[in-house]
Amino acid sequence: MAQVRLDKLRKVYPNGHVGVADASFDIADGELLVLVGPSGCGKTTLLRMIAGLESISGGTLSIGDRVVNDVAPKDRDIAMVFQNYALYPHMTVAENLGFGLRLRGTPTSEVDRRVADAARMLELEQRLDSRPAALSGGQRQRVALGRALVRNPSVFLLDEPLSNLDAKLRLSMRVEIARIHRKLGATMVYVTHDQIEAMTLGQRIVVLNGGVIQQIDTPMNLYDKPANLFVAGFLGSPAMNLFRGTLRADGRLETPESTVALGELPPTSALANWLDKEVVVGVRPEDLQPSDHGSLSAQLEVIEPVGNEVFLNLRHGTTELVSRVAPRSLPLPGASMTFGFAPEKLHFFDAASGQRIG
Known part of the structure; x- marks a missing residue:
């Protein structure tokens, strides 16, 4: 396996659009690092630059001790798993798994050994003679993973490999990928838009x-x-609740609609510099809890029971909020409730720049 180093890596398209702006970070040998963000954020572009499928406009990319900016994809010692399975429909599972090795002239005995090892790890031993059309979605994705595994590359690159699977299969395949990573100690870069x-x-x-x-x-x-x-x-998930307003020294946040009592503010010098200025205060749904002595009143709009927890969708003026609570007896939608939160659980942000305070 190998370390991957990005030093001010940049991608600019001919029309001037900046796909990736000066990305700098190291991926440790044996680390599973995830690139995440919304569609169009540059995560797949960055992965394709590491793979050599996208040209580099600036900066340096190193795999191990070698700068690979101008190295062809086939010579970078990487293996990639795509969103679509990209299996050859006329080949069996065994033939799909070993195809890349055979192209490289690997001896047949070595191909057979690696294919058998990958099939055993991915529980595909009983399907080696099957063709892709006879496999489930999860099995096809495992074959795609196995095709990368048999290569034994320095770096595995996975581009949203689970997005075509249903929710239950995604969960089991997440566990499978984590298990494979733990067994191999492989360097992996994984792209997803799914924050979970x-x-x-x-x-x-x-x-x-x-x-x-x-x-x-x-x-x-x-x-x-x-x-x-x-x-x-x-x-x-659900996302953090956010309140925008003016911060006062006595622990109040004056919003355009109401005043929210935040409690005793954390004694940080950074926060002291924001008194009487506009800030955004965040509180996670699990930290916003019903309380008879709470300082925040909100109208209960929708109750979402999901088994071991319940999401309460609330409205405070024009601000939509979510509280995550344990299953309990609750009032009917439309009722007014009061909520409390611990001051130390609050997050403070600069309203103008969006950067964290403190």
Whole structure:
């Protein structure tokens, strides 16, 4: 396996559009790193640049100790798994798994050994003589993964490999990919627009928007300390609740519609510089809880029971909120409720730039 290093990597298209703007980060040897963001954010472009399928406009890309900016894809020692399975329909599973190795002139005995190892790992041993048309979606995706595994490359690149699967299959394949990564200790770069996939799979996550890296960190650090409003709103399901208003020294947030009592403010010098200025205050749905002594009143609009938890969709003036609670007896939609939150659970952002305060 190998380390991957991006140093101010840049992609500019002929029409002037910047697909990726000066991306700089290292992917450690054996790390599973996830690129995540909305459609058009540059994550697939960045992956294709690593693969050599997209030209590099500026910066340096290294795999191991070798700069590969101008190295052909076939010579980069990478294997890629695409969103569509890209299997040869006239070939059996075994033939699909070993096709790339045979193209490279690998001895037949070595091809057979690697194909058998991959089939055993992916539980495809009973389907080696089947053709893709006879396989389920999950099995086809496992064959696509296996075709990359038999290559034993320095880096695995996975471009939204689960997006064509239904919800149940996506869950099982996420577990499968995590298990494979743990067994192989492989360097993997995984692209997805699904923030749940990103949070559950990635050892670290790169969050992109508009071709610009917003934050790079572990899943829980991103969740607990988002660097800006975009990351705060993108990661987390349901999304973080946000209030915009003027911050006062006594712990009040004066919004255009009402005043929200935030409680005693954290004693940070950074926050002290924002008194009497416009800020955005965020609170996660699980930190916004019904309370008879709460400081925030809201109208209950929709109740969403999802088994072990319940989502309460609320309205505070024109602001829509969500509270995540344990199953309990609840009033009917339309009722007014009061909610509380711990001041230390609040997130503060600059209303103008969107950057985290403190």
